[in-house]
Amino acid sequence: MNFWPNSKKDPPQHLPLPTGPHAVGFQDIMTPGPPNQGVFVRIYYPSEHPLSDTMSKWRLWPVWAEDEYLQGFMRFGQAVLGQWPSWAPREEFLCIDQLSYLGPLLHLGGAHVWKLLNGQVHCPILKDAQISQQKKWPLIVFSHGLGCSRFAYS
Numbered sequence: 235m236n237f238w239p240n241s242k243k244d245p246p247q248h249l250p251l252p253t254g255p256h257a258v259g260f261q262d263i264m265t266p267g268p269p270n271q272g273v274f275v276r277i278y279y280p281s282e283h284p285l286s287d288t289m290s291k292w293r294l295w296p297v298w299a300e301d302e303y304l305q306g307f308m309r310f311g312q313a314v315l316g317q318w319p320s321w322a323p324r325e326e327f328l329c330i331d332q333l334s335y336l337g338p339l340l341h342l343g344g345a346h347v348w349k350l351l352n353g354q355v356h357c358p359i360l361k362d363a364q365i366s367q368q369k370k371w372p373l374i375v376f377s378h379g380l381g382c383s384r385f386a387y388s
Contacts, residue, residue, distance in 0.1 A: 245292035248356040256280035257288045259363030260296075280371060281363035288358050295356040304345035312337045 252258045259281035265273045283291070299307075315337030318324055365371075 245289055245358075246295070246356045247353045248292075248295065248358045249298060251288060251358050252285065254280070255285060256366050256368075257283040257285050257291070257363065258359040259283075259361075259365060260359045261362055278359065280366040280368075281360055282366050283360065283363055288360070291360055292356070292358070294360045294363070295358055296361060298355040298357045299348070301345050304348055308340040308344040312340050315340075 257280075258278055260276055260278050262274070262276050265275075314322075315330075315334045318330075318334075324330055
């Protein structure tokens with residue numbers, strides 16, 4: 235939705251490139267069971283590709299914040315602004331009282347305004363890339379928590 239679309243030969247607008255010797259691979263997994271009981275996770279890992287391959291494989295990059303995530307993030311913002319949680323010190327947030335007036339309006343095109351201001355941003359990671367067999371890698375588990383989505387902590 236950018237005003238100046240990118241050519242099909244160049245990588246799209248993206249987050250900063252990862253650092254280190256390996257390109258980052260990822261896989262999305264949904265645990266078994268009904269959708270309201272399953273858990274959706276994205277697994278990131280060092281791939282067998284060198285970091286320099288990241289730019290040439292840009293067609294494998296996912297969109298950083300899909301419409302569903304943006305809409306969910308807006309709904310979460312509405313809920314928090316509508317009923318401020320007791321554990322969050324309200325006085326530490328600038329302009330929170332003014333923002334609370336906008337809360338009921340966030341669902342009215344909030345995702346479209348986000349994309350208009352930022353374009354469609356991609357995350358420079360490679361879908362379903364083979365994991366590097368160079369060595370055993372440590373496992374790190376991170377939960378964004380708080381009803382947010384994974385893109386809010388990218």
